[in-house]
């Protein structure tokens with residue numbers, strides 16, 4: 001205690017110190033204490049959350065594009081090789097690049113790598129990539145800064161992934177640089193592909209698919225159509241100022257209408273590839289589509305893109321069928337299935353997100369109105385710079401307001417295949433020796449083969465592009481395989497190569513038909529076969545998709561394809577006829593059944609009505625009887641009462657008369673006695689014997705009762 005006193009004493013001064021010095025000492029003491037408090041509190045803050053004290057932190061939600069850019073960038077960082085904690089994944093961050101992307105730090109089976117045969121059919125190289133683990137902080141060196149990277153989940157219960165990147169810096173320019181670099185790298189990967197986004201029920205765009213660009217040359221349309229459309233769209237994209245100067249909204253719409261399978265969607269994909277634009281698809285027949293959702297979606301499309309409104313005619317019918325007889329009545333079952341089908345099953349990283357977001361929020365509001373659609377297309381909130389494509393199979397069903405210029409500036413009709421198209425399709429399908437050079441230049445690069453995938457399906461044949469994203473082919477492999485496979489029979493040599501004693505039997509015809517590459521034809525032969533094929537195809541009777549289906553069946557046999565086109569047409573017609581008849585019969589049967597059911601229903605209703613009528617009558621009768629009974633009873637009671645009253649009065653009168661005559665009746669006589677007397681009097685005394693005075697009395701009493 002003495003020690004403490006001696007310590008404080010010099011500070012507060014002795015009893016003899018001046019008051020000014022004392023005050024100064026107190027100020028110094030207070031200041032020291034406060035400084036100590038602040039220093040200790042800062043040190044505590046620093047210890048608890050150093051990030052908030054010195055770091056600049058950016059958060060990237062998986063719902064937004066930068067997340068994907070950064071995940072790709074991160075997966076390529078060599079730091080992950082040295083990291084003591086990382087995640088390995090075969091899932092690609094870049095949409096649609098599964099197996100094809102080689103990140104710096106990715107790896108695969110060495111044997112697989114040495115093999116070097118990228119062309120092996122159905123063989124997918126699985127590369128493993130390092131990625132940041134969840135809830136662990138990683139440090140990466142970037143442009144003179146140490147970045148702290150952390151992957152976590154949002155705390156709002158949505159389960160949404162968030163990537164947080166912190167850096168010690170005075171401003172956020174380093175983070176901006178990082179995002180831009182990640183974007184650039186991402187886009188460099190995406191240059192040969194188009195990204196497809198589908199609208200979801202939250203009013204957001206979800207990345208769904210990535211496809212190889214489809215070459216324009218693979219689209220077979222009447223001369224000039226493709227060129228006109230491509231030039232028009234190119235011209236539009238260059239004319240922003242022109243539109244602005246004239247105060248015209250910078251938007252352009254194209255309406256592609258016509259028969260199914262004629263190339264509407266294919267053309268849009270090819271144009272998107274040419275213009276390097278992504279496609280944003282809304283299916284207007286989706287069950288959850290409403291005015292507000294569509295408005296939100298249209299407000300969220302990027303400045304340069306293609307918006308595709310599929311099945312414009314189905315916008316207000318909600319029917320999933322494209323049947324001409326579609327009534328437009330809301331169909332709950334179709335609505336449910338539509339939910340599942342409205343957007344193709346997404347793959348890769350978007351898959352899990354898509355499912356998670358849809359799982360707990362699937363609305364079935366379906367309240368799209370015409371005015372809502374028009375507003376979304378060209379209302380104030382509608383994005384500028386977008387190219388709108390709308391497709392329909394039933395132009396006649398469209399409201400004129402929808403298809404007026406300004407909304408749909410260019411209309412293109414798609415018909416069934418002409419002879420010209422048939423020939424061009426044939427030429428596209430089968431390789432020619434003269435085309436090889438062109439082919440090598442990459443005209444067919446990235447053409448996807450139509451599904452379904454089978455072990456025997458090669459990804460390298462010359463073929464038209466299809467909707468299946470899982471097949472890809474490269475030009476060089478196409479040519480090399482074409483030359484490798486000579487005749488159908490040559491395959492047999494491979495299979496029986498080790499046999500010494502017996503030669504292999506000839507390859508059966510149907511097996512040969514399954515070969516997947518045709519021998520390149522010389523130009524003259526190709527021209528002759530293509531003509532033969534086109535001659536057999538009737539003008540505008542079959543869709544291009546149908547012809548493509550036929551050619552696919554004979555894709556290794558151009559001769560057969562040309563020879564058998566005429567019988568195929570006949571068999572197709574027969575098939576169509578048969579299907580038509582079956583449909584008619586089915587319709588007649590259904591109509592008869594409907595009629596029968598209607599009659600039965602009418603009969604039942606009639607019986608029911610008769611029964612009800614009878615019951616009603618019965619009830620009425622009962623009521624009448626009841627009323628009658630009540631009346632009778634009341635009447636009887638009344639009669640009884642009247643009778644009693646009359647007899648009492650009569651007795652009284654008789655008594656009065658008797659009194660008047662001087663007779664003594666006695667005061668204690670009972671009512672019964674009086675009544676009995678009255679009765680007997682009534683019976684015994686004839687009315688004629690009544691005196692005039694008695695009659696007068698009775699009448700007076702009756703009137704009053």
Ligand SMILES: Nc1ncnc2c1ncn2[C@@H]1O[C@H](COP(=O)(O)OP(=O)(O)OP(=O)(O)O)[C@@H](O)[C@H]1O
Pocket residue numbers: 218219220221259260261262263264265266267392393414450464465466467544545546548
């Ligand atoms: N004109 C065409 N040129 C090349 N291929 C075509 C053409 N028309 C159709 N096809 C082929 O037929 C298939 C279906 O074509 P697509 O989906 O583009 O037709 P669509 O008119 O959009 O049909 P729908 O109206 O039913 O959506 C595709 O595999 C495509 O390659």
